[in-house]
Amino acid sequence: MTxxxxxxxxxxxxxxxxxxxxxxxxxxxxxxxxxxxxxGSGKSTLFNCILGQLQPNGGEVRxxxxxxxxxxxxxxxRRGVSRTFQLLQIFPQLSVRENLILAGQEHQGSMVTRLFxxxxxxxxxxxxxxxxxxxLRHLADELAGSLSYGQQKLLDxxxxxxxxxxxxxxxxxxxxxxLTMLADLKERLRAINAExxxxxxxxxHNMDFVMSLCTRVLVLAEGKPLAIGKPxxxxxxxxxxxxxxxx
Amino acid sequence: MNxxxxxxxxxxxxxxxxxxxxxxxLKSYGxxxxxxxxxxTIGAIGLNLTLGYAGQISLAQAAFVGIGAYCAAILTKNxxxxxxxxxxxxxxxxxxxxxxxxxxxRVEHHYLAFVTLAFTTLVYLIFRNEEWLTGGVSGIxxxxxxxxxxxSLKGAAEFxxxxxxxxxxxxxxxxxxxxxxxxRAFVAVRxxxxxxxxxxxxxxxxxxxxxxxxxGLGGISGVLLAPLVQFIDPSPFSLTASLNLLLMVVIxxxxxxxxxxxxxxxxxxxxEWLRFSGGLYLIFYAVLVMVLMAVCPTGLIGLAGRxxxxxxxxxxxAAKAAMERTLERTT
Numbered sequence: 001m002t003x004x005x006x007x008x009x010x011x012x013x014x015x016x017x018x019x020x021x022x023x024x025x026x027x028x029x030x031x032x033x034x035x036x037x038x039x040g041s042g043k044s045t046l047f048n049c050i051l052g053q054l055q056p057n058g059g060e061v062r063x064x065x066x067x068x069x070x071x072x073x074x075x076x077x078r079r080g081v082s083r084t085f086q087l088l089q090i091f092p093q094l095s096v097r098e099n100l101i102l103a104g105q106e107h108q109g110s111m112v113t114r115l116f117x118x119x120x121x122x123x124x125x126x127x128x129x130x131x132x133x134x135x136l137r138h139l140a141d142e143l144a145g146s147l148s149y150g151q152q153k154l155l156d157x158x159x160x161x162x163x164x165x166x167x168x169x170x171x172x173x174x175x176x177x178x179l180t181m182l183a184d185l186k187e188r189l190r191a192i193n194a195e196x197x198x199x200x201x202x203x204x205h206n207m208d209f210v211m212s213l214c215t216r217v218l219v220l221a222e223g224k225p226l227a228i229g230k231p232x233x234x235x236x237x238x239x240x241x242x243x244x245x246x247x
Numbered sequence: 248m249n250x251x252x253x254x255x256x257x258x259x260x261x262x263x264x265x266x267x268x269x270x271x272x273l274k275s276y277g278x279x280x281x282x283x284x285x286x287x288t289i290g291a292i293g294l295n296l297t298l299g300y301a302g303q304i305s306l307a308q309a310a311f312v313g314i315g316a317y318c319a320a321i322l323t324k325n326x327x328x329x330x331x332x333x334x335x336x337x338x339x340x341x342x343x344x345x346x347x348x349x350x351x352x353r354v355e356h357h358y359l360a361f362v363t364l365a366f367t368t369l370v371y372l373i374f375r376n377e378e379w380l381t382g383g384v385s386g387i388x389x390x391x392x393x394x395x396x397x398x399s400l401k402g403a404a405e406f407x408x409x410x411x412x413x414x415x416x417x418x419x420x421x422x423x424x425x426x427x428x429x430x431r432a433f434v435a436v437r438x439x440x441x442x443x444x445x446x447x448x449x450x451x452x453x454x455x456x457x458x459x460x461x462x463g464l465g466g467i468s469g470v471l472l473a474p475l476v477q478f479i480d481p482s483p484f485s486l487t488a489s490l491n492l493l494l495m496v497v498i499x500x501x502x503x504x505x506x507x508x509x510x511x512x513x514x515x516x517x518x519e520w521l522r523f524s525g526g527l528y529l530i531f532y533a534v535l536v537m538v539l540m541a542v543c544p545t546g547l548i549g550l551a552g553r554x555x556x557x558x559x560x561x562x563x564x565a566a567k568a569a570m571e572r573t574l575e576r577t578t
Binding site for chain 2: 051053072073074077078082083085089090091092093094098101102103105106107108111114115116117119121159162163
């Protein structure tokens with residue numbers, strides 16, 4: 001399998017605290033990779049370093065073999081890398097449809113053509129498709145801020161997919177979502193992976209969610225990779241059981 | 248078109264008709280005050296873009312109005328037609344506004360306010376001290392009103408209609424801007440710049456653009472102000488004037504299209520209406536502003552929106568949404 005994303009010896013420290021300590025791994029094209037680990041193990045910091053939100057202190061990130069270390073998030077997004085955040089990041093004062101149009105509009109033409117072009121930058125058909133895909137039709141005209149938490153999570157994930165990314169990094173997508181919506185979210189993510197060929201990297205604490213969704217799982221502990229492999233291998237790895245899963 | 252839009256269209260038609268008919272019933276001072284309202288509204292629209300839509304606080308708007316006013320005064324006094332002043336004022340204010348936007352990429356909130364405050368002070372000092380160009384504290388008098396296609400705008404009513412036409416053009420352009428993808432991107436920069444970045448929005452460029460266009464509109468406001476008052480000196484472009492423009496945007500409704508129009512009524516027309524109270528009018532005015540801010544922090548347009556929503560839609564949907572949210576979190 002070819003590596004879509006390669007992370008090589010990535011390091012990030014905040015003063016004396018080492019948050020990411022020489023992490024190396026690869027994400028294969030079209031796979032779903034889960035990242036698990038105890039709180040404070042460096043998962044979100046790793047995401048932020050990969051995605052240009054934080055500048056790493058060392059190491060290298062490559063997309064399709066090209067160095068993308070430290071690129072701005074907006075530049076990475078234009079190269080087909082998208083993300084969601086641990087805490088909900090939607091635009092509450094815009095409607096669901098407007099949130100989705102916004103999530104895709106910057107990929108249409110240049111800044112000048114967007115100014116003189118259509119109001120929706122031609123994104124309405126794609127937004128409508130996404131609304132149906134995530135079963136948000138009845139909420140399309142509602143302000144995003146008036147949606148329930150679970151619905152906002154779905155919208156957050158839908159926004160990350162609006163630009164048709166090749167690689168999506170999802171930070172705790174299942175956090176705070178009820179069981180019914182969780183199944184729905186998992187099904188949608190699988191469909192995106194299978195039908196649109198998007199590669200997914202998922203940080204999650206919900207073990208059932210990770211183990212049933214992901215093709216491989218990376219375990220982090222104290223900023224270092226502890227294990228990587230298929231869900232079953234990771235689940236039975238004694239080091240992982242001791243450091244994170246328990247019993 | 249739904250009932251709400253029809254009501255708004257009727258209201259807008261009434262307001263436009265009243266503005267057009269105003270010179271028939273008002274004396275020249277009344278027409279002058281209405282002209283001042285139109286000119287000030289243009290400056291406030293610019294600040295509304297920077298502050299209300301893009302979320303970047305600026306205390307520099309009066310400085311841009313001043314740059315526009317001095318461009319118009321100096322050029323027209325030297326025989327150049329007013330359109331030259333439009334081009335020069337907009338281009339220079341746009342460029343300076345773009346440069347002034349750079350600190351906004353590094354600092355925000357009150358720190359940014361201080362940066363723009365320092366800029367206003369600097370520009371004020373230039374207006375006051377560079378006598379060879381600006382006339383210093385003596386100012387520049389006898390600023391001519393323009394002649395457009397052979398038609399003189401010297402009279403109060405003629406110049407009022409000219410100001411109104413300018414306001415209409417700026418308003419339409421602004422309406423189109425905020426309804427374009429740029430408008431959505433400005434809101435994204437204001438609401439959540441980190442998420443906006445992750446969605447490919449070039450927050451840096453949009454921030455600079457919001458500063459530059461807002462400053463450019465400040466310049467246009469100044470170009471009209473100079474021939475309106477026909478005498479300019481540095482005092483109307485001090486920090487106090489910037490705070491007044493800020494007040495207009497906030498009290499009208501920051502981030503609402505009609506906010507600056509309403510805010511300028513409060514800041515320009517209300518003091519005139521309160522003059523019946525003699526020397527107490529400033530106290531009345533100050534108390535009124537404080538009460539307005541305490542009662543409706545989203546401004547008068549925000550308050551009107553809330554009232555309209557209450558009247559047209561009972562509280563049930565909001566309560567239902569809150570209930571659903573609670574149920575979902577507990578299951």
